[in-house]
Amino acid sequence: MGLFFKSKNKTGAMPRPVQEDLGVSGNAYGIDLGTSNIKIFNSQTGKIKVAKNMIAIQNRKLLFAYGDAAYEMYEKAPASIKVSRPINYGVIADINNMEQLLQSFLRDEQRGVLRPADFFIAVPTDVTEVERRAFYDLVRDAGVKARRVMGVEKAIADGLGLGIDVKNSQGCMIVDIGFDTTEISILSLGGIVLSKLLKTGGHVFDQAIVTAVRREYNLVIGMKTAEAVRLSSHSQGGRGTTVVYGRDIVTGLPVERILSSEFVEKSLEEHFSGIADQVHVILERTPPELSADIYRHGLFITGGACQEEGLAQKLQEECRLDVNMADAPVNTVAIGLSQVIRKKQYRNLAYTIEGLAE
Numbered sequence: 001m002g003l004f005f006k007s008k009n010k011t012g013a014m015p016r017p018v019q020e021d022l023g024v025s026g027n028a029y030g031i032d033l034g035t036s037n038i039k040i041f042n043s044q045t046g047k048i049k050v051a052k053n054m055i056a057i058q059n060r061k062l063l064f065a066y067g068d069a070a071y072e073m074y075e076k077a078p079a080s081i082k083v084s085r086p087i088n089y090g091v092i093a094d095i096n097n098m099e100q101l102l103q104s105f106l107r108d109e110q111r112g113v114l115r116p117a118d119f120f121i122a123v124p125t126d127v128t129e130v131e132r133r134a135f136y137d138l139v140r141d142a143g144v145k146a147r148r149v150m151g152v153e154k155a156i157a158d159g160l161g162l163g164i165d166v167k168n169s170q171g172c173m174i175v176d177i178g179f180d181t182t183e184i185s186i187l188s189l190g191g192i193v194l195s196k197l198l199k200t201g202g203h204v205f206d207q208a209i210v211t212a213v214r215r216e217y218n219l220v221i222g223m224k225t226a227e228a229v230r231l232s233s234h235s236q237g238g239r240g241t242t243v244v245y246g247r248d249i250v251t252g253l254p255v256e257r258i259l260s261s262e263f264v265e266k267s268l269e270e271h272f273s274g275i276a277d278q279v280h281v282i283l284e285r286t287p288p289e290l291s292a293d294i295y296r297h298g299l300f301i302t303g304g305a306c307q308e309e310g311l312a313q314k315l316q317e318e319c320r321l322d323v324n325m326a327d328a329p330v331n332t333v334a335i336g337l338s339q340v341i342r343k344k345q346y347r348n349l350a351y352t353i354e355g356l357a358e
């Protein structure tokens, strides 16, 4: 385990930037465009901003709200206001709204006045070149005064954020379980040996709860309620119950029901197994020399939904590996990007996306 060290920083807060350490002159941003949350590392403040990656548009053209305020309106807004997520399954699905969102978040970061800056964007590995290129186009066209746009493989950023010395360590497996996606990657010596992007994560868990509640209790609940159920049922140590409010299918009236944490766990079981099976598949395809290293180091898990009660245990049992959970699962990629920005030895882990299609 000599090559690894675990981050001691539980909160994910960054220490103040030291100018000598800052390899990029002036402003730089590290951006993880998550489906659920956007994370922005600002080199000037040394902080990571996390906000809901959502936009509310009124009458098809007017920006009504963005970020956490737009999320508040989700599933509640009138027909004239459309609340949406511009990222789907880890890739940009709605470029115009994403540009508008990015500009709004960066204006907030810079108190209204945009100054020239370098951008380091985390990009999933298992996507097409067109999808990859879209991350570059987004920053270039968002009107955010981008000086340079660099890409960093998301799994590499995850590795750095987990405290792994990615340039020197051999054979480590990282599973990032986010909202719409789960990215399983094997890293070795600063590169990616294998990577697979699955369409599963917290959002699929929420859908499973919505379906199970409908089937079992004839009750229709929203996705936000389903997420709240998931988060509250395990905050009570896995033994609690949660009260939910929704609409009864038969009477059509609003009602409340009590859900047990066992019910929640049971609804999620098959999705946990699905992730474990895919981890298994990747392990089977891994070259044997790297398998030995992975066995020694164990599995690294991150992404907000890796904290779901019972998931780490399921992976441990099914894959027969130790499981190391990130200290700040939502922020891991952004912490990794901050290392690329601030530490010279990691700078060559970033590449120019610009060069890709030219």
Ligand SMILES: Nc1ncnc2c1ncn2[C@@H]1O[C@H](COP(=O)(O)OP(=O)(O)OP(=O)(O)O)[C@@H](O)[C@H]1O
Pocket (backbone or CB within 6 Å): 033, 034, 035, 036, 037, 038, 089, 090, 177, 178, 179, 180, 181, 182, 201, 202, 203, 227, 230, 231, 303, 304, 305, 306, 307, 308, 309, 329, 330
């Ligand atoms: N304590 C927790 N327990 C379980 N799930 C959690 C917890 N905290 C956050 N989550 C879940 O994590 C998910 C968001 O995580 P994250 O920010 O890593 O996703 P994302 O990066 O936006 O999505 P993706 O990587 O798929 O594009 C949500 O589904 C949320 O419900």
Ligand SMILES: [Mg+2]
Pocket (backbone or CB within 6 Å): 033, 034, 035, 176, 178, 179, 303
């Ligand atoms: Mg993510």
